Amino acid sequence: MYWAIGIFEGEGSIVITTNRKSVNLVVQISDQDVLERFFHIVGVGTIRGPYKPKGPKADREYKVIWKWASNSIKNTTALLEQWLPYLGNRRRRKAIEALVCLRNKSGRKPRLVCSRGHVWTKENTWTSKKTGFRMCRACKNLRENNQIKTFYNEGEM
Numbered sequence: 001m002y003w004a005i006g007i008f009e010g011e012g013s014i015v016i017t018t019n020r021k022s023v024n025l026v027v028q029i030s031d032q033d034v035l036e037r038f039f040h041i042v043g044v045g046t047i048r049g050p051y052k053p054k055g056p057k058a059d060r061e062y063k064v065i066w067k068w069a070s071n072s073i074k075n076t077t078a079l080l081e082q083w084l085p086y087l088g089n090r091r092r093r094k095a096i097e098a099l100v101c102l103r104n105k106s107g108r109k110p111r112l113v114c115s116r117g118h119v120w121t122k123e124n125t126w127t128s129k130k131t132g133f134r135m136c137r138a139c140k141n142l143r144e145n146n147q148i149k150t151f152y153n154e155g156e157m
């Protein structure tokens with residue numbers, strides 16, 4: 001799997017549509033055998049090609065391109081979650097953005113941070129069991145600490 005992640009890191013793209021409702025993973029490469037090996041390791045997606053690229057010089061001969069793509073929400077989400085720890089910083093940021101888009105059903109750009117700028121993560125999110133209301137744990141701790149300080153300050157009067 002690490003080899004396939006390396007191929008994706010070097011030759012792949014994470015494409016988020018402009019309406020933010022779908023995400024495609026794409027690898028374009030001129031070596032059909034490399035792409036077929038990638039496909040067999042990953043186990044999902046489709047291979048298409050060969051495509052003859054159009055270059056700036058009409059008289060020049062260009063290699064044909066083969067393309068692998070994963071368009072399924074389920075497969076794309078699974079691959080991104082599996083690959084996330086192994087991706088470089090730039091592609092990891094794009095993968096996180098893509099995962100947020102895939103999880104957001106409305107197509108609106110979701111909030112990635114709370115009103116005070118703390119990042120919404122699983123570890124930093126508290127959810128009320130009764131109402132389902134969610135709150136940033138860092139903000140919740142600040143709020144509780146301020147209430148305790150206020151209580152003690154009022155008691156000293």
